[in-house]
């Protein structure tokens with residue numbers, strides 16, 4: 001990074017240097033973004049300012065159906081999507097799809113997500129890679145497919161599950177170079193935007209992130225424990241810390257968070273805890289009920305006013321009412 005000196009000798013910010021990076025204060029990065037490696041990339045800064053309301057009867061709902069069609073949600077209405085898709089590795093809800101079929105399912109859901117997301121809205125996909133013979137880099141397929149859909153990549157977080165990662169003793173060849181294998185203790189959170197990177201600050205909605213949280217959550221490696229399946233009653237729940245961090249970092253109070261593969265409802269709990277609203281989908285009745293039960297328990301523990309309604313399938317769903 002080189003300082004740009006004004007004629008009076010005072011610094012006027014900095015430019016990208018050919019010898020790595022240093023301070024980013026008042027940094028002029030136009031030389032870097034005009035270089036050939038960026039040719040053809042969409043680097044729109046401000047997204048269009050466009051937002052449609054979601055009908056009140058569809059807010060704070062878990063819809064028990066496939067998220068391939070989210071007809072309950074208008075175009076340009078959701079501020080953030082956080083999800084962990086089905087793994088397709090033989091969990092009880094998995095369908096044993098081929099890699100192409102699996103990518104097609106995710107592409108359908110994320111295309112629908114693109115439709116419902118506001119311009120400038122963000123999408124965060126928590127995903128792990130699979131196998132060893134060969135290793136299946138699912139995260140790279142998701143990145144490729146999201147970019148084809150038009151999403152702009154913002155970055156990726158390596159979630160270090162550290163000592164809570166399931167203990168694998170699949171060393172390959174023990175203490176020998178014949179075939180030692182890597183034992184993943186991490187997952188990815190892939191982060192994208194629609195239309196442009198920056199959102200205009202909404203007039204009436206406040207950020208809720210603290211300075212300490214902001215400094216920690218903008219780092220690209222996050223370390224916290226995984227959630228225990230047996231504690232939640234779902235085969236693959238993520239810990240509430242994961243959607244909590246993304247909601248705090250990427251949305252303002254009262255905004256709408258979508259999880260199209262919501263499982264046990266963890267994203268809905270994080271949305272309520274941060275005073276946001278949610279819309280969620282799962283196509284397995286027992287997980288919709290589990291999500292509903294966890295949400296109800298949370299609301300009761302908060303003494304929040306809520307009532308219960310029945311959806312078209314006569315399933316009891318919690319409805320959040322702000323007091």
Ligand SMILES: C[S@@+](CC[C@H](N)C(=O)[O-])C[C@H]1O[C@@H](n2cnc3c(N)ncnc32)[C@H](O)[C@@H]1O
Nearest residue numbers: 066067086093237238261263264266282283284
């Ligand atoms: C990895 S789990 C999500 C777990 C969730 N993050 C949690 O904390 O509990 C994926 C979920 O996607 C659901 N699912 C699979 N295919 C679906 C589809 N087409 N539409 C909606 N949900 C689906 C499964 O039933 C499963 O609960």
